[in-house]
Amino acid sequence: MKQAPNALYKSLRLLVLAGACVAANAYADDYADVSQLVRTNKFNEALTRVDNYLASKPGDPQMRFFKGVIQRNLGKTAEAVTTFTQLTQDYPELPEPYNNLAVLYAGQGQYDKARQALEMAIRTNPSYATAHENLGDVYARLASQAYNKALQLDGNAAAVPPKLALIGDVFKPNLNNSRNPVVVAAAASTAAKPAPEPVAAPVANKPVAPATPAVTPAAPAVATPASPATTAAASAPATNNAATTTVAVNADSHKAVEAAVLAWAKAWSNKNMDGYLKAYSPDFAPPGQQSRASWQKERRDRIVGKKSISVTLSDLNIRVNGEQAVANFRQAYKADSLSIASQKALNLKKVGSAWLITRESTGR
Numbered sequence: 001m002k003q004a005p006n007a008l009y010k011s012l013r014l015l016v017l018a019g020a021c022v023a024a025n026a027y028a029d030d031y032a033d034v035s036q037l038v039r040t041n042k043f044n045e046a047l048t049r050v051d052n053y054l055a056s057k058p059g060d061p062q063m064r065f066f067k068g069v070i071q072r073n074l075g076k077t078a079e080a081v082t083t084f085t086q087l088t089q090d091y092p093e094l095p096e097p098y099n100n101l102a103v104l105y106a107g108q109g110q111y112d113k114a115r116q117a118l119e120m121a122i123r124t125n126p127s128y129a130t131a132h133e134n135l136g137d138v139y140a141r142l143a144s145q146a147y148n149k150a151l152q153l154d155g156n157a158a159a160v161p162p163k164l165a166l167i168g169d170v171f172k173p174n175l176n177n178s179r180n181p182v183v184v185a186a187a188a189s190t191a192a193k194p195a196p197e198p199v200a201a202p203v204a205n206k207p208v209a210p211a212t213p214a215v216t217p218a219a220p221a222v223a224t225p226a227s228p229a230t231t232a233a234a235s236a237p238a239t240n241n242a243a244t245t246t247v248a249v250n251a252d253s254h255k256a257v258e259a260a261v262l263a264w265a266k267a268w269s270n271k272n273m274d275g276y277l278k279a280y281s282p283d284f285a286p287p288g289q290q291s292r293a294s295w296q297k298e299r300r301d302r303i304v305g306k307k308s309i310s311v312t313l314s315d316l317n318i319r320v321n322g323e324q325a326v327a328n329f330r331q332a333y334k335a336d337s338l339s340i341a342s343q344k345a346l347n348l349k350k351v352g353s354a355w356l357i358t359r360e361s362t363g364r
Helices: 008-016 021-039 045-056 063-071 077-090 096-107 113-122 130-152 160-175 228-230 239-267 272-279 292-304
Strands: 016-018 309-321 322-337 338-351 354-363
Touching: 008 309, 016 063, 021 045, 021 063, 045 063, 063 077, 063 096, 077 096, 096 113, 096 239, 113 354, 130 160, 228 322, 239 309, 239 338, 239 354, 272 292
Parallel strands: none
Antiparallel strands: 016 338, 309 322, 322 338, 338 354
């Protein structure tokens, strides 16, 4: 499968910044040192450096990401699965840990789990090209398994062998290397490409389109308000009234959606859990396979447990179509010493007089 561009320490350093510049520079040196050790295959020494770092900063996402990569290179698959799983729980807005879980699951032959992990990566960031390509390769492996099963059940199925041969010709170089050790991208020019290759979170030097919601309603076609001269004329009073009403209704809905989004961000910043959770529709789908109850508990624990939170929105763009809306914006999130800026999208629908969130997704 395609190996992702090298951003093993650079990208998360750009995405996840320390609260103070001096601290950030110190952390960057630690990241660079660990990255160099990984590049030169000094995994045990790198793991020691990472563990020492995490002893004082246990929540650092980049060092935790390094740890998962190192654990896989050392053959500590179960520990790496735990590391990346915890990252997806603590930082569900990052798609790369999901991709790395897919690596581990594919290496164990658990292709359905790999598929689910990659679908979560894509749901988090629909523009994540590596996850899309890796998902295609996983589908190929699943197809191969299904075709082999078909042959077991019916050895005379003449159409199946050519399909198996086609999959083998196209994907064999990738699918046969799923158990190869992982090497950091920049040092892996001569290494076999694993399937899927773990990558660093997220690649910041390549512009990525904002996350695309599952359902993106088209912007409503609003008639242009009639000019004063036309309005004075009595040639089409019904049409003019309808246009004016449409504009007014959409303007009101736009304001209501904007107010709902800003109230959601304010409740989050104030750690007002009642207001925050009430912003979500009853049919909101939590990420992964979480139940609504477990998702609410996780959110409550993570939000209330912070000393301080600041959620600031900018570049807010709202599209309303009837009783559905999509809000795209830039979100700056700060909690204690952690700072993350990301592109975000909220899908909302009107429930009674309120606009409630049905889906949220994060891009870059």
